[in-house]
Amino acid sequence: MSPQATTSQTVGPFFRIGLDRLNCAELAAHDVLGQRIVLEGRVLDGDGVPVPDAVIEIWQANSLGKYDHPEDLQDKPTHSGFKGYGRVATDDEGRFCFRTIKPGPVPGPSGATQAPHLVVSVLMRGLLKRLVTRIYFPGDAEQANDSVLGLVSAERRPTLIAREGLANKGSLRWDIILQGPQETVFFDF
């Protein structure tokens, strides 16, 4: 019998010991091509209480829709100074913030194109395995034909789309709601 994947266990409350080394809230060096965005949000539990010990990781393509990975075979360049990986911990009020560039559209199933998005892992005490979700951007026309959004009911789809923030241009707001009527859509694949 072939081996089976190791069982996931919670990160617990003390994830940040030394793991700060890999933390990255600024994904793009200053000269990287693309539209600058600031993505801010909060993580809230089933009582609406902020989660102060969550870790959020994101993975994204560059502004041309190219992933910095050997299995992305598209004939597009990667950008030096841009890896596409970010990791931050929430603060005492459950807040997190990433500064990055908006990714371009990437290929999807059946030769279709996926609307620009980030993929997100959510880790925290109380989660025995990570939660996975996506962040889309307000107003992208490609969302009408996005193969993943199309699998989500219309009433829950807004949980996956960042809102324009109140601050500067490029400021976006996206919260992670773990439970309840506004519960964020989480994925399995």
Next chain:
Amino acid sequence: MPITEKIRGYRQPAPGTQPEYLHAAYISSVKRAPTKPLVAIPQTLSEITGPQFSTNEIGPAITDLTRQHQQSPMGERIIVAGRVLDEDDRPVRRTLVELWQANAAGRYLHPLDQHDAPLDPNFTGFGSALTDDEGRYRFVTIKPGCYPWRNHNNAWRPAHIHFSLFGPAFATRLVTQMYFPGDPLLASDPIFNCTADADARQRLIARFDWDATIPETALGYRFDIILRGREQTPMEHRD
């Protein structure tokens, strides 16, 4: 001509080998586990790619946690070594392994850890390294202590070391905990017992290993970590 994307995804876990989100015995899961069903989606380029780390980015490897300070930490020195493999027994090469743990007294170097046990000025409790071309990793550390927590009356965590791995793709991300053989606290630990499959639980327990043991220096423990394997055939994506 449209590009047909041949995506070879990663396998779903064998039934019962991964925890459910809600595990009532683990109190912290009650207000944090999602209440609505997960939405099943196809794996796309976004899921089969993921961050790959080089020594440049992660800094020099930290494989000896007993030599990060002026003196040796208190506690029983141990070797923890193993391989990172996929479900087809293939080594996962040059992949990042991060680990973190409590000191020998059961205290983490973390401001939120208020356990009344001493910090050790000679122990940080963090390691980080890439696997080699055979998927091997090896850390020198001290055996972490057990510690109390507030999950239930007289609750104590068994001794454990946390591991974090990325593997080749976003789909292969894994965070887990390694336990020690013969620990009497395992039977009552809701985190260790979160998974239905008993064999899967047993695989979280490292094996005492004479081959990794260094005479007059350190006991050796073997802990292999398995990441999700690839689907045998590409997913059906038609033009």
